[in-house]
Amino acid sequence: MELDSKTKMWYATYGNPKGFPILVVHGGPGSGSPTAITDFLDVKFFRYIFFDQRGCGKSTPHLELKNNNTHQLVEDMEALRKHLKLDKLTIFGGSWGTTLTLMYAIKYPQNVATMILRGVFLARQEDVDFLYEGKGANWFFPKEYEAFQNAVANLKGRTNIAKYYKALTNKKLDLEYRKKLALDFYKWEFSLVSVRKRDFKKEYEQEAYDLALLESHYFYNKSFLSSDNYILENAHKFKHIPTYIIHGHFDIDTRLIGAYLLEQKLDNVKTYYNHMAGHSLLDSSNLFALKDILEQLKNKAS
Structure with missing residues (x-):
């Protein structure tokens, strides 16, 4: 359409x-x-x-x-x-x-x-912060959150979301590096979604890039909501x-x-x-x- x-x-x-x-x-x-x-x-x-x-x-x-x-x-x-x-x-x-x-x-x-x-x-910002900024979700999966945060620890930005967004949208950075960052982002969320143990599969990698780029785009921009x-x-x-x-x-x-x-x-x-x-x-x-x-x-x- x-x-x-x-x-x-x-x-x-x-x-x-x-x-x-x-x-x-x-x-x-x-x-x-x-x-x-x-x-x-x-x-x-x-x-x-x-x-x-x-x-x-x-x-x-x-x-x-x-x-x-x-x-x-x-x-x-x-x-x-x-x-x-x-x-x-x-x-x-x-x-x-x-x-x-x-x-x-x-x-x-x-x-x-x-x-x-x-x-x-x-x-709301508190919903995003709970998930990505060490305000709650990290308490349940501390090891996975540490990997998510460490992946962008040396990048510029006030928040994890800002760091991922700025890196993933920076075409001056090597594409393979951006893909790796997207995978780090995706694996963090992947660890949270179910009460069942799930295995990460190779075919998830393209979905990882899509999700990381678009989620960081929306959440960096506060989901484009006026309040x-x-x-x-x-x-x-x-x-x-x-x-x-x-x-x-x-x-x-x-x-x-x-x-x-x-x-x-x-x-x-x-x-x-x-x-x-x-x-x-x-x-x-x-x-x-x-x-x-x-x-x-x-x-x-x-």
Whole structure:
């Protein structure tokens, strides 16, 4: 789908072509669409719509940072809704995808029927600092955090995010060195996402560069929000929208406190706070919660 003369957004649909549509908003920023989740979900009743956000996945130009900001991504979502001739959207967002879903709901609440939010990320500075700046996540994985921090210890910048961002966007630096930095960044996050032990695979290396560049771009720029607590400050604009929240108690990427604070702002919300889950959708109780929510939506629509 052409967004402008230089930008094309990849999208695809899975499941029943005439089924109940669900727009899936991926995380990161930069991770690309998790189309493999359809292996675990009802594809006979639902139609899952995936899209790769600007600069990542199969959207082009790849890794483009110009005009790549939160507000533009919201407009891209709205353009896709119009392109597909959809009325109101049921949106499923995970991690950064919850941020983008909530930002869309602030701008276009009249176009949202239901929100399903997994791993709520409010994009406040304290959320970023907890994860990257030694303000909490490092307590759980000190060895992995030390490697993440040491990789940029001698680079210029006030914060780890600033150091990674300035290095990854500096084309005067050797590409292989930048790729190594991106891998250090990615491995830190990789260590946090699940309560299950996961093995790092060679094929993750391209994803590592995409994720490190785009995440550092967004978080260095404070997610392009006009105030630090922008989402909660504007929650009154979407508080009426039926919302489901899935969040693992052992989610170290996105703390459960963010989900709880959001819950307090909503009039129509159901929460799944899962004791034996972390950040990953594939942690079993998180996936079970999503299946339960989809079954509820199916029953309501039938």
